[in-house]
Amino acid sequence: MEAKQSLLFFSYARADAEFALKLAKSLRSAGANLWIDQLDLKGGDQWDSIIEQALTKAESLLVILSPAAVDSKNVMDEVSFALEENKRVVPVVYKPCKIPFRLRRVHRVDFTADFGQGLERLLGDLGIKRATEEPPPAQPVPAEQPPQEHRPTSGGELTPRTEPVATPRGIPT
Numbered sequence: 001m002e003a004k005q006s007l008l009f010f011s012y013a014r015a016d017a018e019f020a021l022k023l024a025k026s027l028r029s030a031g032a033n034l035w036i037d038q039l040d041l042k043g044g045d046q047w048d049s050i051i052e053q054a055l056t057k058a059e060s061l062l063v064i065l066s067p068a069a070v071d072s073k074n075v076m077d078e079v080s081f082a083l084e085e086n087k088r089v090v091p092v093v094y095k096p097c098k099i100p101f102r103l104r105r106v107h108r109v110d111f112t113a114d115f116g117q118g119l120e121r122l123l124g125d126l127g128i129k130r131a132t133e134e135p136p137p138a139q140p141v142p143a144e145q146p147p148q149e150h151r152p153t154s155g156g157e158l159t160p161r162t163e164p165v166a167t168p169r170g171i172p173t
Contacts, residue, residue, distance in 0.1 A: 005128070008090075009058035010036035011078040013068035019094050020064050023111075026119055030130045034062070055081060060088040065108070066095035076100065092122065 008027075012020040017038065024036040035054040041047055055061070061082035069075045082089050083102060091099070091108040099108070109125060111118035123130065 005031065005033040006059035007054075007057055008032060008034040008126070009055050009061045009078070009082075010034060010064070011061055011069075011075050011082075012064035013066060013072040013075055015068035016064050016066050016094055019111075022115075023064070023092070023119070027123070027126075027128070030123055030128055032126065032128050056085075058082075058087065060090060062090045062092060063103070065091050065093045065097055065099065065103075067097045069094075070097050070100055079103065090122070090125065092118070 010020055010024055020036065021038050024034055024039060027034055028039075035058060037047065037051060040054070041050060055078060061078060063069065063075065063079050079089060079100070079102065089103065089106055091103050091106055093099075093108050093110050093112055096112055107125075109118055109122045
């Protein structure tokens with residue numbers, strides 16, 4: 001039985017909500033265990049306490065970096081909390097921005113040029129193998145060879161017969 005994937009908390013600025021949701025859905029479809037407010041907050045939830053619970057429960061924090069995120073007090077508070085609690089912090093650069101001092105020594109995953117390449121890199125960095133990945137193609141099966149008649153050699157070994165074999169009607173094959 002496979003161990004359950006550790007919980008990944010998504011931190012992002014409201015201005016980056018569309019990108020955050022696209023990334024979260026892509027990661028979830030690949031098998032990631034993540035928490036993002038857009039998918040996991042329900043009507044009637046007290047969002048501040050639910051977010052705090054999710055952040056506390058998560059083993060890792062994925063922070064989406066952009067100018068809006070760097071300027072967001074909430075995002076930077078979530079990053080600070082994760083670092084203070086010795087959680088793994090995975091910065092994802094969505095738009096070019098000044099990297100906050102506390103994240104400059106942390107390896108970042110770049111999504112500024114190509115979403116697909118960034119996603120593949122992120123999946124690898126998180127140790128996630130796509131749950132929907134197709135199995136490798138089957139190896140081709142060699143064509144079946146007709147059985148050969150063998151005749152004994154002088155040493156008692158069997159070697160393939162090279163002359164035509166007569167069929168029951170006496171017609172060589």
